[in-house]
Amino acid sequence: MFLILTLALLPLGLIALIASLQAIRTADLEKEALLRVAVTQSARKLTADLQSDRTALQLTINSLGAADTLICDRLDLFLKSNDPEGGLYYIYDRAGRRICGSDRAEPEGLDRRERFSGPHAQILGGTPYLVSRVKSRDNQLVGLIYYSRVHLESVADPATALQNRQLSLRQGDRQLIISRPRVSPGDGRTTSLSARLEPPDILLTMTVRDPPATVARTLSLFLPLVMWFAAAAIGWFVVNRLLIRPLVLLRRAVASYHPGEVLEPMQRVRTPAQEIVALGETFREISEDVATHEAEMAESLETQRKLTREVHHRVKNNLQIIASLINLHARSAHDPEAVEAYASIQRRVDALSVVHRNHFAELEENRGVGVRPLISELSASLRGTAPTQARRFGIQIDSDDLHISQDVAVPVAFLVTELVELAMRLDPQGRMHISVQLQPGSADRGLLHIHSPALRASEDLAGHMEDRYGRVLTGLSRQLRAPLEQDGDAGSFAIAINVLP
Template identity: 75%
Template sequence: MPFFHSTGFRMFLILTLALLPLGLVALVASLQAIRTADLEKEALLRIAVTQSARKLTADLASDRAALQLTVNALANRTADSRMCNRLAFFLAAQDRDGGRFYIYDRNGRRLCGSAEPEPSGIAAQDRFARRLIDLLPEPGYMVSRVRSSDHRIVALAYYSRRHLESVADPATALQNRQLTLRQGPKAMRVSRPALRDRGRPTSLSARLDPPDILLTLTVYDPPATLARTLSLFLPLLMWFAAAAVGWFVVNRLLIRPLVLLRRSVAAYRPGEVLEPLRRVRTPAQEIAALGATFRDITEKVATHEAEMAGALDTQRKLTREVHHRVKNNLQIIASLISLHARSAHDPEAVEAYASIQRRVDALSVVHRNHFAELEENRGVGVRSLISELSASLRGTAPAEARRFAIQIDSDNLHISQDVAVPVAFLVTELVELAMLSAPTSAMRISIHQLPESPARAELRIASPALTGSPAIVRLLDERYGRVLTGLSRQLRSPLEHDGQNGEYAITISVIP
């Protein structure tokens, strides 16, 4: 039985469909909770990125104001000798890396600046560019550019990643976050997430002042774990578990015992006593009663089978005895005919006795071969029947035909007794006809199965003595013709005669 058509599968399907609404309600509730958590996380992320952008904008504005005062004073020649030192002290107080800054005039001469060497990334011809902010992703700096009012002096302030991260770090407790500054196609990652294995990212951006700088805050979900996956699919697991438990209980208590009982019944062989309860263990009393009923039925069947087997054995012995007695009686008749033939002095009487004896011997050969094949119940073997019959015919042949040769070519075929008797008589009649016509001739008997019909075979008897001679015609008219016609009718097939080649052919039924 296919699995999808079994009662167990149908029961599981019914329980699954019955519990499906509860599972769907739980799943919708779980998804709604996840959606609410995502909205809360997005709102928190929006607040955080806006707060970080404001803090970073305020920090840049404060430094730009100090830089603007310094470059204007230098351009107006009102700056004292300690003004650069005060600017360095102010920037160092804001930046843990020391607040690097560098002030140049139009001739490329450095007027003031930090003691550390200037990072690479801003060429000399680009110092007076119009952009207020430049991102340098490769060295990892953001450059703030401030020009004097007369555009003759410029100040460049460099902010490292660490300083930008400390300023833009959101106050909210967002785990596994990443800050990125973008300016057109350029992007500089300010901070990295804490976890290497990152899940689904969520990003929001806010613009700084100047507006061509974009601050992006990305928060990565924790990596998917088995516990998180199970918590997500917990409603479906509960729905499936409820259906599986219901199916398991029904299957163990009812379906599986019935399946085992069916297998025991299907494996039952006549004569055995079925004991299904030895392999079927179930608390269901109805199934136990059904198993006991099968056991009682098989006990009765076994008893009847034993009685029938005894009766069949007795019948087989009686049939064997009948065949044995018929064979013995035919042999006694053949012996009596032989004794009478010896006491006869008229040649015609002797030939008549011999002719009768040959036919009795043919019938005796059929019974003997049928008796030999009786145990296997496969009919009479054609090859052994024709061989023994040919030997018997040569033994009872007239003196002038004792050297009459018979060649046999036969497939390994079997025929029923109803076919074997007329076949034996047909062969006897034709052999006797050939012996009387040409005693010193020879004969070929062949029996082959027809390729187009496994249940049919062709019996072909050929001899030069059976050609269309006057002697053959006379013998057929006087005696043999009517017998051959009657035998062919008994075999339910026409007997074909080729007088020119001396052949007789007929189709007989065989056991496939």
């Protein structure tokens, strides 16, 4: 989001930066034009001053040639009116004799042999003076005017207000600095322009030094970029505070939601957008409805569980009543075959009752019927209802901690009952080993294995199997949807059953 806002505001930042650079360039051009006007004006003023003094000096030395010595006083007054330092001038003849001049001593720097030779205006090397030279018509007199740095600066001072300027005169390799800038030479960028004086071999150079780069100037230059970045940052902060952060908190609250809870995703958010507030309220209302439905479903499920328990309890009680009635009828019977028939029926009713009792015990945890307690209780019930001669029939149980559904438990109980009763008929004093083990490599298949010496192949076993037990065992194996494997030599039966994972 920050990148998107940054890219969206980038054209505005670039436009502002280009406008700022263009304004700086325009200011530079205006400053350069102002500097050109200033240096031209200064050159003209300095040229006019030099020409005026040269004219006065020319008239003076020509008049001296006519034996008029009072004109030197008038020249002195004229030069002093222009030069605050007194207007230094000196007039010499060919013999080197001073005709007249200022009261002050002549500055050093000009050799006496060079008084009649040299240009009209000359910069003296090593001294802060500019010398203007004028000869008489007969070339017998020469007049020298010395201009100090202060006088040159006052004359050449431009009318425009240029700060940090420097004025200098250059003649060949000689240079005379008239004024210096207020800042040190190494600070800032400089701009220089020159104009020629009369005589044309002297250049007046004006140098303007820009103020040094400061933090304020740098910030003013990059202010558009700073504003662009600040706008992007503020935009991202606002979007993050109003949209992104509330949406992230809302997503976390929804991701960690568990059925039955009531969502309150907007409690920790102070300034979300109204649309997100409405969305949070919608989630809260939906979670309230879900919690209400969950509570109703839990209540309905508890009611259903109680009803189921009541049904199993009533079925178990009814089976016990039926078993009691069968037992009463068996006691009143006198025929041994009838007694045995009643006992056989009672054992099967007890087997079904054991299944319901175990299913009722495991109903709270909804894990199905435990195989080990089912077979253990069933074995105890079979030994309790066995004939008198088979009361000492031994049953050994070896079972893993497995659980089966009621649909599997009923045929398993009947299958064990049929085989135990068959073994008791064939060998009342015998024994039996019942094992239920989980098949290797499988998590939902177990193997029920019943072994007894009485179940070895014999004529009696074959007769009982043909008479009744064979058909019953076949029907039970079909209910378990697995073949019942018989090993006559070992006296065992085995069948695969489905177990709960």
